[in-house]
Amino acid sequence: MKVLVLGSGGREHCLAWKISKSDLVKEVFVAPGNPGIAGIANCIDIEIGKKNFDKLSDFAEKQSIDLTIVGPEAPLVDGIVDHFNQKNLKIFGPEREAAMIEGSKVFTKDLTQKYDIPSANGKIFVKGEYDRAKKYLNDLPDSEYPKVLKADGLAAGKGVLIAKTRSEAILSLDTILVENKFGAAGDKVIIEDFLEGFEASILCLCDGENILPMDLAQDYKRIYDGDKGKNTGGMGSYSPVPMIGKKILEKILENIIYPTYNALKREGIRYKGILYGGLMISNGNPYLLEYNCRFGDPETQAVLPRLEDDIVPLLIDCANGNLKASKLNWSKNRSVCVITASKGYPESSSKGDIISGLDKVDTEKTLLFHAGTKKVDGNFATNGGRVLGLVTTATSFKKARSILYSEIKKIKFNGIQYRKDIALRVEEEKWAI
Numbered sequence: 174m175k176v177l178v179l180g181s182g183g184r185e186h187c188l189a190w191k192i193s194k195s196d197l198v199k200e201v202f203v204a205p206g207n208p209g210i211a212g213i214a215n216c217i218d219i220e221i222g223k224k225n226f227d228k229l230s231d232f233a234e235k236q237s238i239d240l241t242i243v244g245p246e247a248p249l250v251d252g253i254v255d256h257f258n259q260k261n262l263k264i265f266g267p268e269r270e271a272a273m274i275e276g277s278k279v280f281t282k283d284l285t286q287k288y289d290i291p292s293a294n295g296k297i298f299v300k301g302e303y304d305r306a307k308k309y310l311n312d313l314p315d316s317e318y319p320k321v322l323k324a325d326g327l328a329a330g331k332g333v334l335i336a337k338t339r340s341e342a343i344l345s346l347d348t349i350l351v352e353n354k355f356g357a358a359g360d361k362v363i364i365e366d367f368l369e370g371f372e373a374s375i376l377c378l379c380d381g382e383n384i385l386p387m388d389l390a391q392d393y394k395r396i397y398d399g400d401k402g403k404n405t406g407g408m409g410s411y412s413p414v415p416m417i418g419k420k421i422l423e424k425i426l427e428n429i430i431y432p433t434y435n436a437l438k439r440e441g442i443r444y445k446g447i448l449y450g451g452l453m454i455s456n457g458n459p460y461l462l463e464y465n466c467r468f469g470d471p472e473t474q475a476v477l478p479r480l481e482d483d484i485v486p487l488l489i490d491c492a493n494g495n496l497k498a499s500k501l502n503w504s505k506n507r508s509v510c511v512i513t514a515s516k517g518y519p520e521s522s523s524k525g526d527i528i529s530g531l532d533k534v535d536t537e538k539t540l541l542f543h544a545g546t547k548k549v550d551g552n553f554a555t556n557g558g559r560v561l562g563l564v565t566t567a568t569s570f571k572k573a574r575s576i577l578y579s580e581i582k583k584i585k586f587n588g589i590q591y592r593k594d595i596a597l598r599v600e601e602e603k604w605a606i
């Protein structure tokens with residue numbers, strides 16, 4: 174078989190790595206990929222924006238690609254799956270209409286409210302309702318704050334603003350509805366309750382009819398240790414999540430994931446691909462924060478190394494609408510993923526800083542996934558915010574952390590930043606239930 178992966182980050186490197194281990198697969202192509210991915214797959218020089226959908230489908234046709242897998246959300250929301258389907262090309266991911274679950278937070282909030290799926294209580298305002306939204310915030314008692322303001326559309330993980338006070342909330346409202354910081358993605362806004370607790374992500378394989386959850390992961394969005402500083406694309410992750418025992422998992426599935434899947438069906442949407450639930454566990458009860466319509470980055474890098482099954486038949490079956498597996502096999506091992514970011518990230522990012530020490534990393538113990546890298550005169554160099562991800566899988570989080578953090582020290586580039594506390598909170602697994 175020939176498989177094509179679309180994207181250029183650590184998630185796609187990990188997908189290409191897992192896919193290339195399949196006995197069914199002869200060749201893996203990645204568009205556009207990155208220099209790290211080029212070490213394990215054929216990178217194709219085609220960007221994956223909407224204007225290139227024809228180029229991508231032409232490539233898939235000419236190369237007789239058997240399956241295409243879409244990494245990031247934007248092409249899914251732009252309808253790449255519909256485009257490939259029209260040309261009878263097999264592709265893993267939701268169609269445009271189904272990808273709305275990530276493409277519009279208002280769509281999802283409406284769905285959760287209509288079908289009683291636990292999520293933060295929220296109100297929706299459209300652009301013309303600025304005065305009404307402001308009055309709503311002004312009339313709320315002080316005790317109702319903090320509030321969370323969310324731009325409706327895709328905003329590269331930057332469209333959620335947490336307002337501790339009324340005045341911050343009004344500034345956030347202005348940012349979204351008046352200053353148009355998120356463009357058309359901010360034509361609608363959700364103002365919702367702030368939920369306390371801990372977060373986790375659940376990625377589920379979907380074939381349009383059936384749904385098969387994967388083991389959970391937790392990611393770290395903030396740039397600095399102790400969850401301080403600005404939000405990023407994700408600075409690390411670990412899997413599984415020991416705080417989520419059987420009881421909470423059952424609530425996640427029975428109260429959130431399955432009802433959502435049924436709600437989508439009732440709305441006439443057959444969801445295929447990955448349904449990714451972003452959850453907040455508050456006093457033992459899970460709430461939905463958001464859905465994503467694709468593999469998470471960097472959750473994928475922590476989850477897939479623990480999956481003992483060949484992923485390729487699972488992806489094909491989902492794309493065919495015929496998922497046969499009813500159970501996945503997981504390693505008991507724990508995995509930890511730490512991202513190294515470039516100087517200035519997330520406000521800015523540096524490019525062209527030479528990376529050294531990659532050849533010293535013990536790849537028997539630690540996987541190395543490239544994200545923002547490029548080749549300069551034969552050397553790897555930084556090329557964006559998140560540069561590399563290291564993943565170690567071991568019999569305990571403590572061991573995995575110890576190996577990973579000694580390996581990561583071998584990697585050097587100007588201004589390197591990484592968090593030292595990834596999976597620290599689960600090191601003793603004292604919350605296991």
Ligand SMILES: Nc1ncnc2c1ncn2[C@@H]1O[C@H](COP(=O)(O)OP(=O)(O)O)[C@@H](O)[C@H]1O
Nearest residue numbers: 293321330331332333365366367368451462463
């Ligand atoms: N209702 C909420 N209460 C508390 N924190 C929230 C809430 N909604 C979102 N957040 C925080 O903001 C982050 C981003 O929100 P999310 O809905 O996942 O949007 P996106 O990933 O598109 O930026 C979450 O990971 C969480 O930390």
Ligand SMILES: [Mg+2]
Nearest residue numbers: 330451462463
């Ligand atoms: Mg999120």
